[in-house]
Amino acid sequence: EVQLVESGGGTVQPGGSLRLSCAASGFSFNTYYMSWVRQAPGKGPEWVAKINQDGGVKGYLDSVKGRFTISRDNAKNSLYLQMDNLRVEDTAIYYCSRDYGGFWGQGTLVSVSS
Amino acid sequence: QAVVTQEPSLTVSPGGTVTLTCGSSTGAVTSGHWPYWFQQRPGQAPRTLIYDTTNKHPWTPARFSGSLLGDKAALTLSGAQPEDEADYYCLLNYGMAHVFGAGTKVTVL
Numbered sequence: 177e178v179q180l181v182e183s184g185g186g187t188v189q190p191g192g193s194l195r196l197s198c199a200a201s202g203f204s205f206n207t208y209y210m211s212w213v214r215q216a217p218g219k220g221p222e223w224v225a226k227i228n229q230d231g232g233v234k235g236y237l238d239s240v241k242g243r244f245t246i247s248r249d250n251a252k253n254s255l256y257l258q259m260d261n262l263r264v265e266d267t268a269i270y271y272c273s274r275d276y277g278g279f280w281g282q283g284t285l286v287s288v289s290s
Numbered sequence: 291q292a293v294v295t296q297e298p299s300l301t302v303s304p305g306g307t308v309t310l311t312c313g314s315s316t317g318a319v320t321s322g323h324w325p326y327w328f329q330q331r332p333g334q335a336p337r338t339l340i341y342d343t344t345n346k347h348p349w350t351p352a353r354f355s356g357s358l359l360g361d362k363a364a365l366t367l368s369g370a371q372p373e374d375e376a377d378y379y380c381l382l383n384y385g386m387a388h389v390f391g392a393g394t395k396v397t398v399l
Contacts, residue, residue, distance in 0.1 A: 211388065215336070220377070220379055220390055220391075220392055220393045221328070221330075221336055221379060221381075221390050222390060223381070223387070223388035223389065223390060226386055226387070226388065228386075233386060234386070235385070235386030235387045236387075237291070237387075238291060269335075271335075275383075276341070276342070277338070277341050277345075277347070278326050278328070278338030278341045278347075278381075279338070280335070280336070280337075280338070282335070283335060
């Protein structure tokens with residue numbers, strides 16, 4: 177059974193940083209592209225970032241380029257999202273996602289507020 | 291980045307059939323966009339109904355089906371049930387970027 181468990185969310189002031197983690201199990205993690213998706217309160221979901229199997233190719237939503245960094249550790253079956261210079265508009269539930277099949281975790285809440 | 295278009299809202303009668311579509315600002319939607327469809331009921335997280343155009347998960351009710359219809363991806367609901375009232379989002383893959391549509395609110399009435 178595919179399982180994705182996010183952690184690392186919390187409340188931070190504008191300009192602050194957070195690092196999200198996602199522990200994956202139930203599938204061969206190192207053979208899949210992985211993504212982060214977010215959903216702000218009352219809005220639809222929004223794709224944030226994507227990484228290929230070995231971590232060598234990455235893609236980002238324009239509004240997070242230069243502020244967010246996606247990475248992975250295949251030895252630990254883990255996906256990460258380093259979020260720097262956070263803005264109020266980054267407030268959302270962040271979901272870890274396995275690209276093929278559309279498997280999502282339960283999400284972790286990031287709140288950016290002064 | 292590309293813009294993905296969906297109908298803002300659709301209404302279907304109980305037991306009826308409705309088709310939601312998903313278009314791309316870059317041109318025709320193809321299987322290469324790996325179209326996904328998600329259902330989100332009020333207060334719940336989105337769940338994947340369809341992936342890679344037509345594939346279903348074990349939890350996907352048989353009354354939902356995915357396809358390509360003309361130059362768009364489509365989600366057809368045949369035999370609508372009250373519990374199908376929800377927001378539906380499509381997602382298209384543009385290589386190293388994905389884009390969600392703004393969603394279609396389906397009312398069963």
